Amino acid sequence: MKSRILVAVVGIPALLYVVLAAPPFAMLVALHLLAGIGAMELQRCVSGVKESGMVALSVITAVFTVEWYYDRPAHAPMLFLLEALVFFGYAIFKGGKVKFNQIMAGLFGSIAIGWSFASFLRLEASGIHRAYLLLPFILSFACDTFAFFAGITLGKHKLAPKVSPKKTIEGSAGGLLGNVLCGLLFVWVMDRFFGGSAIGYGPMALLALLCGVVAQVGDLSFSLIKREFGIKDYGHLFLAHGGVLDRFDSVLFVAPVLEIIFSFL
Template identity: 80%
Template sequence: MKSRILVAAVGIPALLYVVLAAPPWVMMAALCLLAGIGGMELQRCVGGVKRSELVSVSTIAAAVTVGWIYDRDHHLSVIIMLVVLLAFFSAIEKGGEVEFSQIMAGTGGSLFIGWSFASFLRLEAGGVHRAYLLLPFILSFACDTFAFFAGLTLGKHKLAPKVSPKKTIEGSIGGLAGNVFCGLLFVWVMDRFFGGSLIGYGPMALLALLCGAVAQIGDLSFSLVKREFGIKDYGHLFLAHGGVLDRFDSVLFVAPVIEIIFSLLP
């Protein structure tokens, strides 16, 4: 718990500064860094720690997808082709030492991580107030936090014991409820201090429920990968929170959903 509090005490102010006050290039640099580390963590997770070429390809692919492709969708096919060619070239050079799962993690996984982190840049490019860039974090971290404490105090029935033994149905419900509460609070703050919210209380409640479900799927998805490859955490960048993929697993799923929903708003 001390480690969680320490990470929150440092991380929350840094997050607020980068999203709300920092120049756009700082936010882009931060997202590129997170994506690059995430790509590296995923590649190492699936056994690529000794394959320096594949680790490098995964890291660069994720970062480049954020910094270059977010507003140049027509170039995405070029990046995909280059990444696939580099990854398979490395595998061929190793003469069968590199497994297909490692290649897929270095291509599809890293591109997904980069594309998801780029959702924040695409949201900003859409003209929304930068405060809305906090929504993917709020509707991911709130779900995780409320689910943790609800499960700790009320949890009895396992949610997905073969994937994440500590998660419970009660915790899942608590996470959804916490998401709705924080989503409604966000609307109130936007109405009260920022001249009005783009989304009303009712739609926000539905969005918070949707994002809560998506956040839990994202969390369990990356837990499934860890369990398959026998690791506890993807990294230790955030101390007890683990690495980038441990801390932002839900965000990677929620951010594109929010981007899609906001693109449909009149």
């Protein structure tokens, strides 16, 4: 718990500064770092630390994907083709030493993780208030935090015991409720201090519920991968919170969903 509090004390002000006050270039750098580290963690989970070639390719392509999806989203198919050629070409060069699951980890780490983090850049470019860039974090971290405490105090029935044994149905419900409360609080803050919210209280409650479900799917998805490869955490960048994929697993699913929904608003 002390480690979690320490990460929150340092991480929350840093997140608020980068999203709300820092120059756009700072956000671009931060997203490049997160995508690269996330891709590295996934490849190390699947391939092991010794496969430095695949790890390096995963990092490079993930960082490149963030920039590509920001500047050239219409040419995404070309990016898919180039990265598939890179990973399969490297596997052929290694003469069969690189396995198919390693190639898929590289492609997922570069394309999916890079694309998800680039959602923040595309949201900013759409012209919405920068405060809305906090929503993917709020509607992910709130769900995780409320689910954690609800599970500890009320949890009795397992949610997905073969994937994440500690998660409970009661915790899941607490996470959804916490998401709604934090979403409504966000609308109130926008109305009170930022000249009005683009989303009303009713739609925000529904949006928070949807993102709560998506966040939990994201959390369980990356837990599924960890359990398959027998690791506890993807890394230790955030101390007890683990690595980038441990802390931002839900964000990676929620951010693109919010981007799609905001595109209709």
